[in-house]
Amino acid sequence: MPVNEAPTASAATAATAATAATAFEPTILAFCCHWCTYSGADLAGLNRMSYPANVRVLRVPCSGRVNPQFVLTALNKGCDGVLVCGCHPGDCHYVSGNYFARRRLMAFKRLLEFTGLEPERFQVRWISGSEAGKFRDTVIEVCDQIRALGPYRSGVSDDVSLNG
Amino acid sequence: MSLSTAEALTDALREEARRLLAEGTVAVVVGWEAGRFPNQTTPAFISDPEQAQRLVYGDYCVNTLAKYALGEKAAGKVAVCVRGCDSRGINRMIADNQLLRDEVYLLGLPCSGMKDPATGSLLMKCRTCTEHDAVTYDVLLGPATAAGHDGASADSSAGDSEHVSDEQRFTAVLGIEEMAPEKRRALFDAAFNKCIRCYACRKSCPCCTCRECFVDQLRAGWQGKQNNLAENRFYNITRVFHIGDRCIECGECERACPMGLPLMALNRKMVKDLKSLFNADDAGMTEENSAALGRYDLGDLEEFM
């Protein structure tokens, strides 16, 4: 689990932190809605676009299906960042799923950041079935941001500096 | 409130409770009675008219009673003593389909803020309370307090606690928002680390009425049983998110928490955001369910493009 690889803060010197940062490859979970973003990702593949393999695509029927607890669970189970992608507002296959998701995730994102989560670690983006390029660009962007941040430490392991 | 006011209200409450029970209008009256220590009270459940004189009302009735009505309703109609917070809790449970309005009989009481029995100073939750007097009741047992929601009678010099502005109500949230992210993370990590997951915050909450809470869904496995930072954070953030758009800000979770977690700062973070983003109503002011996360508007702010 990437989370276990995090050096304990007490032991980490500037030098080891720098090595860890260059060697670090993040794990990013992307929830993609079946009707839009998943097709967009598929199209990116058909067009032979390349994007970082750090992203794990998890297909959901709708962005409205993404229970905020999924995000917390992903972070606790070793993901360093979570991306939620769905149809543009107005295009939801189920008419209103992404409108509910928009409100819910806006509030949830603020709550997570309030408790100190870096904004880059949880992001939401609307990507349609034809926006293969946007999917690729988003994945590259989020990946770069999280690689720069370093591993997410949830406190799930026996990292004494967190669980103390 | 002055001693004479407290005595007059206690007398009126006992008399009304005795009458309601004797007439058979209600099966049980939920109020407060004296505890074992000076200035301490405990929730009381009275079903015998002869016992009505056990009820008390005064400066130390710290428990918000709304949630107790749920446990009593199997016995018949429940009379509940309500101030601002209790009445908003009742409204909230009606909006959440947990109660019907005629399953309860509401005894409205004025409130000028309750005191901490340990220190004698105004309770934290009462300092940031916006609605002192009952927002709904069947009978009103005393005149509204000056600090009440009734703007016409508002006179900041008369009550023990004054009218609370949004700025005061959100002071803790604003203070935390201004901190650097690492400081916020450290603050909440330290808080979540202290949590012993006793679930008293959930038990005391009038919005936490799920028959089966996610923490108890063992097969779904949402909540691990380990007591570590990650699991404690998972619990606390989920709790806030489940109730955030319905929170009536009674402050019972924070008061009930044995470990002193800043639960109201978390709850009010959501209340404040939903208010500024979606113009959310204050919860529990009416029986209508207008929870901001249960609806949407086509014109909602867009920031995920």
Ligand code: SF4
């Ligand atoms: S009351 Fe406090 S210690 Fe108990 S579960 Fe809630 S936050 Fe944790």
Ligand code: SF4
């Ligand atoms: S914490 Fe959530 S699931 Fe548990 S009782 Fe409260 S609202 Fe229901």
